[in-house]
Amino acid sequence: MSKAARVDMITLHARGWNERKKRNLHKYLSTWYLKTIQKTKEVKEDIEAIKKCTQRSDEELQQWVTDVRQWAVDTPDDLRTDDPVALQHLIEGLFLGIQQKKRDLYRVTDRNKQRHKIRRWIREDKKKLFNAISQYNDLPTTTESVD
Numbered sequence: 001m002s003k004a005a006r007v008d009m010i011t012l013h014a015r016g017w018n019e020r021k022k023r024n025l026h027k028y029l030s031t032w033y034l035k036t037i038q039k040t041k042e043v044k045e046d047i048e049a050i051k052k053c054t055q056r057s058d059e060e061l062q063q064w065v066t067d068v069r070q071w072a073v074d075t076p077d078d079l080r081t082d083d084p085v086a087l088q089h090l091i092e093g094l095f096l097g098i099q100q101k102k103r104d105l106y107r108v109t110d111r112n113k114q115r116h117k118i119r120r121w122i123r124e125d126k127k128k129l130f131n132a133i134s135q136y137n138d139l140p141t142t143t144e145s146v147d
Contacts, residue, residue, distance in 0.1 A: 035110060087136045094129040098122055 001009075051061065101122050109115045 032110065039108075082139070084136065084139055087132055087139070091129065091132050091136065094125050094132065098125050098129065101125070 047061075051057070101118055105115055105118055109118065
């Protein structure tokens with residue numbers, strides 16, 4: 001096959017693919033819409049279950065959300081690396097965040113671009129986790145004897 005024929009064939013295939021994409025776009029959009037509605041319903045049911053389990057009202061949950069957002073704003077980005085308790089909290093938070101992102105990787109996202117972004121965040125968090133673990137392991141251990 002000559003180069004010109006190859007280019008023509010690729011062009012024909014691309015046009016055919018675009019035509020099929022236009023013909024089936026309504027199906028894909030309706031499927032995405034239904035998935036979004038289903039996920040929204042599941043999240044609402046989860047929130048209602050949490051409210052019923054903890055016996056909390058909407059106002060209290062909203063106050064919790066406000067408190068967590070304020071805590072996130074007030075938390076310094078640079079934690080002291082010589083404080084073992086702070087490092088333990090950092091390690092626990094990073095570990096739990098990585099586990100949650102891994103669990104929700106395919107449940108929350110339906111496109112590869114979104115999954116790629118989440119995988120990148122997971123890689124970055126893993127690097128932070130390994131650095132925090134190495135800093136924690138490098139801390140001098142102090143053993144106090146009890147009399």
